[in-house]
Amino acid sequence: MKISIIGCGNMGQAYARSFRKYGLVQAEDLELVIRGEGRRSQLEVLGQVSNALNESIGTSDLVILAVKPQDFAAVAEDLAKVLRPSQVLLSIMAGITIPRLQQALEHKTVVRAMPNSPAQIGLGITAYTTGTELTMLQTVMVEQLLNSTGRAIHLADEAHLDAVTALSGSGPAYFFHIVQSMIDAGIGLGLAPHVANALVKQTMLGSYHLMEHAERTPAELIKAVMSKGGTTEAAFCVLSNEDLGGTLDRAITAACGRATELSGS
Ligand SMILES: NC(=O)c1ccc[n+]([C@@H]2O[C@H](COP(=O)([O-])OP(=O)(O)OC[C@H]3O[C@@H](n4cnc5c(N)ncnc54)[C@H](OP(=O)(O)O)[C@@H]3O)[C@@H](O)[C@H]2O)c1
Numbered sequence: 634m635k636i637s638i639i640g641c642g643n644m645g646q647a648y649a650r651s652f653r654k655y656g657l658v659q660a661e662d663l664e665l666v667i668r669g670e671g672r673r674s675q676l677e678v679l680g681q682v683s684n685a686l687n688e689s690i691g692t693s694d695l696v697i698l699a700v701k702p703q704d705f706a707a708v709a710e711d712l713a714k715v716l717r718p719s720q721v722l723l724s725i726m727a728g729i730t731i732p733r734l735q736q737a738l739e740h741k742t743v744v745r746a747m748p749n750s751p752a753q754i755g756l757g758i759t760a761y762t763t764g765t766e767l768t769m770l771q772t773v774m775v776e777q778l779l780n781s782t783g784r785a786i787h788l789a790d791e792a793h794l795d796a797v798t799a800l801s802g803s804g805p806a807y808f809f810h811i812v813q814s815m816i817d818a819g820i821g822l823g824l825a826p827h828v829a830n831a832l833v834k835q836t837m838l839g840s841y842h843l844m845e846h847a848e849r850t851p852a853e854l855i856k857a858v859m860s861k862g863g864t865t866e867a868a869f870c871v872l873s874n875e876d877l878g879g880t881l882d883r884a885i886t887a888a889c890g891r892a893t894e895l896s897g898s
Pocket residue numbers: 639640641642643644645666667668669699700701702704707708725726727747748749750802
């Protein structure tokens with residue numbers, strides 16, 4: 634299998650690393666297309682680095698578009714000239730819809746995926762949807778590659794990618810915000826920053842694993858740690874008065890609305 638990745642920033646590079654780590658592609662079959670020369674030396678250990686969208690892209694089974702959405706128009710014109718109908722084009726660009734990709738690239742076999750930043754360490758979650766039926770072999774290839782960056786989930790309806798963008802695409806930022814706020818609260822209560830850091834991060838890690846192992850819902854786990862008149866209940870009194878759940882709901886709904894606006898649908 635041969636793969637070309639166009640745009641090797643955070644995500645493009647994460648993909649290249651995961652594919653190589655799991656032996657899904659050989660270095661000589663991985664083409665990495667960059668714009669400047671800054672990252673060349675760190676990418677050369679992963680694959681064949683080039684800075685032009687030329688005919689060699691037409692020999693790949695899969696072409697991954699990992700540039701920022703605002704760079705798509707500049708890439709599309711040259712890419713359309715070299716794509717062949719048998720190739721799969723996988724776009725991870727936020728907000729660029731399948732019809733827009735198909736039209737700009739004059740290409741039918743398009744997959745649109747929404748990863749998130751933990752993909753950089755192989756713990757991402759990616760939802761993807763396809764513009765047209767892929768062959769069984771092409772579907773297996775896409776799933777296997779996406780799974781190497783974490784987990785992959787197929788969506789039947791492209792419109793759901795806006796909710797995915799709001800939930801898991803932007804999700805790491807909500808998590809970091811909550812972690813930072815808890816650390817700041819700990820420091821505010823007099824703990825040394827390194828102590829507050831360790832307490833909050835390990836609490837997050839342990840709670841995640843407890844949730845995974847306990848076979849109980851998050852709501853049931855909250856009940857289990859909340860005793861009448863206790864400290865957790867005192868905290869939850871404030872959280873529900875301030876409507877933290879409602880605030881998160883409104884934030885995620887706003888992100889979803891913005892994703893819909895950006896994709897122009
Ligand atoms: N980061 C995330 O968590 C995340 C999550 C979901 C989806 N995405 C999507 O993934 C895509 C990439 O995000 P990112 O965070 O990896 O962005 P990034 O770090 O800015 O990487 C984009 C890369 O594309 C390169 N590029 C731009 N035009 C190019 C061209 N004509 N030829 C070759 N390379 C070109 C840029 O080169 P320069 O270095 O010269 O600018 C840059 O290295 C975006 O469309 C984003 O919407 C990202």
